[in-house]
Amino acid sequence: MGIDFKDITALQSAVYAAFILFFLTTIVFIWFTVVYIKKKGFGNPDDSNLYIDCAYFQEVGKRPSQQDSVFISPLGDYKKYGITALVADGMGGMEFGGDISEKVADFVEQMCPLSFFATEQNADELRKLSNTLYDEYNLSGGSTLAMVHISENYMNYYSVGDSDIILVRDGVPTILNPRQNYMTLLIKNLCRNNKQTQQAYSNPKSRALIDFMGNKNPRVIYTKKPIRIFDGDKIIVSSDGLTDAVPLRLFHHYIKDNATATAVELKRAVASRKRPKQDNYTAIIFTVKRSLL
Amino acid sequence: MIENYILMHKGGQEEYRDSVFVNYSSALTIALLYLPSEEEFSVADEAAVSALVQGSSKMRFTDLSESIYPILTNLKNYMLIRIDDKYINIERHGRVYAYIVQNGELKMLPNGMTSLEDGDRVICCTGEFMRSLNDIAILSDAVISDSAEEWMDNLVCRISDRNRLSEGNLTAVTMIVRSGD
Numbered sequence: 001m002g003i004d005f006k007d008i009t010a011l012q013s014a015v016y017a018a019f020i021l022f023f024l025t026t027i028v029f030i031w032f033t034v035v036y037i038k039k040k041g042f043g044n045p046d047d048s049n050l051y052i053d054c055a056y057f058q059e060v061g062k063r064p065s066q067q068d069s070v071f072i073s074p075l076g077d078y079k080k081y082g083i084t085a086l087v088a089d090g091m092g093g094m095e096f097g098g099d100i101s102e103k104v105a106d107f108v109e110q111m112c113p114l115s116f117f118a119t120e121q122n123a124d125e126l127r128k129l130s131n132t133l134y135d136e137y138n139l140s141g142g143s144t145l146a147m148v149h150i151s152e153n154y155m156n157y158y159s160v161g162d163s164d165i166i167l168v169r170d171g172v173p174t175i176l177n178p179r180q181n182y183m184t185l186l187i188k189n190l191c192r193n194n195k196q197t198q199q200a201y202s203n204p205k206s207r208a209l210i211d212f213m214g215n216k217n218p219r220v221i222y223t224k225k226p227i228r229i230f231d232g233d234k235i236i237v238s239s240d241g242l243t244d245a246v247p248l249r250l251f252h253h254y255i256k257d258n259a260t261a262t263a264v265e266l267k268r269a270v271a272s273r274k275r276p277k278q279d280n281y282t283a284i285i286f287t288v289k290r291s292l293l
Numbered sequence: 294m295i296e297n298y299i300l301m302h303k304g305g306q307e308e309y310r311d312s313v314f315v316n317y318s319s320a321l322t323i324a325l326l327y328l329p330s331e332e333e334f335s336v337a338d339e340a341a342v343s344a345l346v347q348g349s350s351k352m353r354f355t356d357l358s359e360s361i362y363p364i365l366t367n368l369k370n371y372m373l374i375r376i377d378d379k380y381i382n383i384e385r386h387g388r389v390y391a392y393i394v395q396n397g398e399l400k401m402l403p404n405g406m407t408s409l410e411d412g413d414r415v416i417c418c419t420g421e422f423m424r425s426l427n428d429i430a431i432l433s434d435a436v437i438s439d440s441a442e443e444w445m446d447n448l449v450c451r452i453s454d455r456n457r458l459s460e461g462n463l464t465a466v467t468m469i470v471r472s473g474d
Contacts, residue, residue, distance in 0.1 A: 174433070224437065
């Protein structure tokens, strides 16, 4: 019985056709699955893993030197320790503002990896640093501190002074941390007396800081319990040079899907304002996305 | 123990019209009435609600609710709350809101009973108070605050940034469960 080469050729063609069909079906299935997961999420959202996309910018503005400092922990350590990001804004007009902000950033770098659940101890370490800076500089300078620690689906934050930690959810930006300035005291007192608060805003000293790094025993604001973060959230840690130039209500024009594009847009927005007394401006931007893996 | 702080601010109005009635006993009982300018609440009814809340220590929550309902039947926006360090019971009508901070999120409390744990933070407020706030702001101020008073102060600063406290009456209660105390 001889071999019919026509049958073999037909068989080969059928196998090739089946293989191509299988390949195309697999591609289409994967494509639909990815689209579905991106739209609807995967399984129980409580169990979803998030990943972080990060970018930052730092510009001098109209000041003679850069007094803002930045620290971002290595993204490679994200799975193990989460990510820590800090902006320290040296107080303008003071001799050692830049030095102190650098020291704050260096200290946070040494503190890393931070324990995510030991927020009280971490805040205490920062307060002790401030006391050391107070002894060294005797109030000839100071710095703010705005720091986030993101791990899995949660975020802690720490704050001293008036730098901003902004959470953008569903396109709505919210400043998370209260500003520690004289205005907050005035508002509190006016409210206690059942009064309106216009005069708190017109007081020339209202923006003076009542707490800062370099002060003796400053109040370090920190989250006692972490805040849940979700797919699509954007987190911006910035000096007030950003939010003074670009009001929060306009942020939605500049928020994009990825961190780099948002950083580019925000930086461009500040520059385009051409403010004659533009402060140094620094921002770290995170976008939170759901991991498909 | 329930640590609490009550805000009753007239805002930009001539007078404070909302009402808050509180009974501090083993459980904290609160009647919170939100009275926009178009709604009237007579002095006699106010006295009746006050007397009921003051005498409610040994009343079941449902009995209090049933007793108070005929007096408040013409009001659209009010809330009854009873809270101890294990449970909160709520009956909410109209534009008054109750939220709890749980698992890093702010969740609206449903009518009825919800169990509580040490450190839980709860806020009950009027629609006017909520108008200048959002969930994230309330949550963030809750998780950084050492006390119910500080939480309220931070929220008031946010409202002030929006409207200088120049609009309607502001009424809210912030509460923190302190089981260990």
